[in-house]
Amino acid sequence: MLHSFQYHHSTISYTKIGAGKPVILLHGFGEDSTIFNDQIKFLQKFCLLIVPDLPGSGNSDTLHVDETKETSIADFANCIYALLLHEKIDSCTMLGHSMGGYITLHFAEQYSNLLTGFGLIHSTAFADTEEKKQTRLKSIDLIEDYGAYAFLKNTIPNLFGDQFKQNHFERVNELIEKGNRFSKKALQQYCYAMMNRIDKTTVLEDSKIPVLFILGTDDVAAPLKDVLQQTHLPNCSYIHVLKHAGHMGMLEATDRMNQYLFQFINR
Numbered sequence: 001m002l003h004s005f006q007y008h009h010s011t012i013s014y015t016k017i018g019a020g021k022p023v024i025l026l027h028g029f030g031e032d033s034t035i036f037n038d039q040i041k042f043l044q045k046f047c048l049l050i051v052p053d054l055p056g057s058g059n060s061d062t063l064h065v066d067e068t069k070e071t072s073i074a075d076f077a078n079c080i081y082a083l084l085l086h087e088k089i090d091s092c093t094m095l096g097h098s099m100g101g102y103i104t105l106h107f108a109e110q111y112s113n114l115l116t117g118f119g120l121i122h123s124t125a126f127a128d129t130e131e132k133k134q135t136r137l138k139s140i141d142l143i144e145d146y147g148a149y150a151f152l153k154n155t156i157p158n159l160f161g162d163q164f165k166q167n168h169f170e171r172v173n174e175l176i177e178k179g180n181r182f183s184k185k186a187l188q189q190y191c192y193a194m195m196n197r198i199d200k201t202t203v204l205e206d207s208k209i210p211v212l213f214i215l216g217t218d219d220v221a222a223p224l225k226d227v228l229q230q231t232h233l234p235n236c237s238y239i240h241v242l243k244h245a246g247h248m249g250m251l252e253a254t255d256r257m258n259q260y261l262f263q264f265i266n267r
Helices: 033-043 073-086 099-110 130-146 148-159 162-167 169-181 184-196 201-206 224-228 254-265
Strands: 002-007 010-018 022-026 048-052 092-097 115-121 211-216 237-242
Touching: 002 073, 010 033, 010 073, 022 033, 022 073, 022 099, 033 048, 033 254, 048 073, 073 099, 073 184, 092 099, 092 254, 099 115, 099 184, 099 201, 115 254, 130 148, 130 184, 148 169, 148 184, 162 169, 211 224, 211 254, 237 254
Parallel strands: 022 048, 022 092, 092 115, 115 211, 211 237
Antiparallel strands: 002 010, 010 048
């Protein structure tokens, strides 16, 4: 089930389970592949799942990049491309949560011939606003001053809807505690990559393959009103809105999330 490969002197870990159509699940910032555990348990009966720990998360090493160069979303997308080459996968569906959606969009732009469909789970094709970029820079400083765990302890609860936080605090706390595994460098690399990414709405407009959008009504990180503006851009869109869910539909609305992913994969 657990596998690894070498990418630019870094060991990249990934889960491989199931059989059938290849499906790649990409997690977001401050998470690792285990964020999809409920989806893996459900979907493994219907498809071949490849679920990596992105560089710097879980069991994967951070990326080794030139110290004079900030890490980019392209660096992570190219790592996923290398994973597909390693697994000899020439056709797949790719689904990305949050930052994983940014990586998915870049992958779709550069390697569209390898995709039969892709999805944005609580994610957006818009670039950061100037205000958001300033927030990212402050985050980088806070991570440097207080560490990765302290930063995630303060930010992760904001990703959940109020109902879920009140009724399932233990699930929120479980995700927070996994923050102990992150290094400052890894989170800072993610912040730089997200801050410097460019608008990818043309990827949606030009897409010749179906695109899945999963949104949360209470999502403050990828607001409903922003993402809804993008759903009409592809020629073929599948759109699902999770009521009362924040940014973490995999945990907040597990059954509905599983069904939406299943339907898109097997469309």
